[in-house]
Amino acid sequence: MNKVLITGGAGFIGSNFTLGYFKNNPEDQIVVLDKLTYAGRRKNLEAIADSKRFRFIQADLADAGAVNRIIAEGDFDSIVHMAAESHVDRSIDEPSVFIQANIVGTANLLDAIRGEGWGGDGQSRRRIFIHVSTDEVFGSLPAEGLFTEESPIRPNSPYAASKASADLLVRAAWKTHELPVISTHCSNNFGPYQFPEKLIPVIIRACLSGAEIPVYGQGLNIRDWIFVDDHCAALKLLLEKGRPGEIYNIGGNNEWRNIDIVNLICELMQELKPSSGSYKDLIRFVSDRPGHDFRYAIDSSKMKRTLGWSASKCFREAMATTIRWYIDNPRFPE
Ligand SMILES: NC(=O)c1ccc[n+]([C@@H]2O[C@H](COP(=O)([O-])OP(=O)(O)OC[C@H]3O[C@@H](n4cnc5c(N)ncnc54)[C@H](O)[C@@H]3O)[C@@H](O)[C@H]2O)c1
Numbered sequence: 001m002n003k004v005l006i007t008g009g010a011g012f013i014g015s016n017f018t019l020g021y022f023k024n025n026p027e028d029q030i031v032v033l034d035k036l037t038y039a040g041r042r043k044n045l046e047a048i049a050d051s052k053r054f055r056f057i058q059a060d061l062a063d064a065g066a067v068n069r070i071i072a073e074g075d076f077d078s079i080v081h082m083a084a085e086s087h088v089d090r091s092i093d094e095p096s097v098f099i100q101a102n103i104v105g106t107a108n109l110l111d112a113i114r115g116e117g118w119g120g121d122g123q124s125r126r127r128i129f130i131h132v133s134t135d136e137v138f139g140s141l142p143a144e145g146l147f148t149e150e151s152p153i154r155p156n157s158p159y160a161a162s163k164a165s166a167d168l169l170v171r172a173a174w175k176t177h178e179l180p181v182i183s184t185h186c187s188n189n190f191g192p193y194q195f196p197e198k199l200i201p202v203i204i205r206a207c208l209s210g211a212e213i214p215v216y217g218q219g220l221n222i223r224d225w226i227f228v229d230d231h232c233a234a235l236k237l238l239l240e241k242g243r244p245g246e247i248y249n250i251g252g253n254n255e256w257r258n259i260d261i262v263n264l265i266c267e268l269m270q271e272l273k274p275s276s277g278s279y280k281d282l283i284r285f286v287s288d289r290p291g292h293d294f295r296y297a298i299d300s301s302k303m304k305r306t307l308g309w310s311a312s313k314c315f316r317e318a319m320a321t322t323i324r325w326y327i328d329n330p331r332f333p334e
Contacts, residue, residue, distance in 0.1 A: 187221025251298025
């Protein structure tokens, strides 16, 4: 029996990870720590809320006292640290919130596990702390090339800078204190429970309500898309077999220009919820985001080579699953 702490477990990736982990590990205890910001939703976890194997704690990672108490009382085997402020546009308007949640929050967690004697020699059991970071820490790519684990950190938004800072704290925790930590860099996720400020739910919800679909610039920016279940499977594997002190890139090997994603979703919408007009008529090009990175693309060959993982979900089917979920949950995130 393992006891895992999932920070940010009421958010998008956190909810998917928590529900999947609960189902696939019937012996394990799960604790979710989440501040429940606008992006966190306790209802996402209602299917497991009454289980004796599950506990929810509402707390702010920036509150060092609370974090120390939770870590001391929890005696966790592993921590999947996903809690973060995660929206680039918001970070441009209000960077200090990102510094508190993403940098101070991560520093507090690392301090707390150090205080509980994680790391160094003489550990009688495997303990592991995974920092779920992002490919955005590497900045932007031109038309060619991929981000590897060795790529230099060159964040271009306050969000990416805050995640990169947290990555550096995680690295220092390994080098200085031998804390058993891993950082991951994943590409853009999509799937159920994603807050409708991110590109894919924005497009789907605009189609459902007949609102305009805003597309930055000419929609030529390129992102690598991964279904959230594939990301969660990679994280689960790292909990079991990831090497402390290592960095792992996680990607879908699935690059799309934003405008092509918009067109694909409009076509799938037509199949799943036929409309008399074309959903593509809703597309509107809007002023580009300042400092908008042109392209992200991930080399996840280390995950394949060392752990046998690669993204396996069919992209079109996963996108249809996602669209169906938003059709079936029109009131989300109320
Ligand atoms: N969504 C993506 O495409 C993507 C890609 C790569 C990495 N990531 C990383 O994965 C993690 C999860 O992303 P997401 O898209 O699920 O984010 P999200 O915004 O949907 O969820 C974040 C969760 O963290 C909680 N939270 C925020 N600040 C907190 C604080 N101070 N204390 C405690 N809880 C707090 C929120 O309430 C929310 O439940 C983030 O660390 C993000 O940087 C996301």
